[in-house]
Amino acid sequence: MDSLLETDLRRLDGELNRLLGDDALFLETLRSSAEVRILDLACGACDEAGVLARRIAQLRGEQTPEEGPGIRFTGMDLRAREIGWARDRFRGDGTTVYEFLEGDARRLDGHLQLPEQFDLVFMRHQNLWNGRRVWEEIYHKALEKLSPGGRLVITSYFDREHEQALAAIQAQGGKLLVTHRNPLSRELPTPGKSVDRHLAVLEKAG
């Protein structure tokens, strides 16, 4: 039987497939990139790393072994312990190269090894309510790092926090493509809070 974590990730994967699988421009971006780059900001222990990389690999379609790994996944969080767990857990395979960085998502430019742009920037359970100023800066960096045709995907625990995050990202030049209430989201003990309760896909406004 699945653990709660596995069930949550399976449901997240299903929602991502639904939201991104019909996004013709994004699919074109994935298929035309020699190396698809994923940036997972404030990822904690990055539980979703494998699911996300596999989903993007599937949306992108078959690669020949000669074409190499094809997916580069970078996760970042302030918390060293969680980043250490992610490093131990996701060690790379034929499809994906993983790297996990301890650091401040507002200071991405200090990490010289980071690519200039990413095709997908992901933030699971963005945390605007934990510090508006900090999170506005993280949203700004997330948009700055998006490639043309790239997508910013966020998930949120709460209805109102999600609305406020979307308003803040749009105020910084994000264009909302779709927002969706996850019908299978698992309720948590705090009233009104549930896992990946909302998901949204944005792009950088033209």
Ligand SMILES: C[S@@+](CC[C@H](N)C(=O)[O-])C[C@H]1O[C@@H](n2cnc3c(N)ncnc32)[C@H](O)[C@@H]1O
């Ligand atoms: C609500 S938790 C979400 C963690 C993970 N994405 C998840 O869904 O389980 C918010 C995360 O943001 C991280 N965080 C907060 N400020 C940050 C910053 N400036 N740079 C990087 N990570 C940050 C915290 O360490 C924490 O792991």
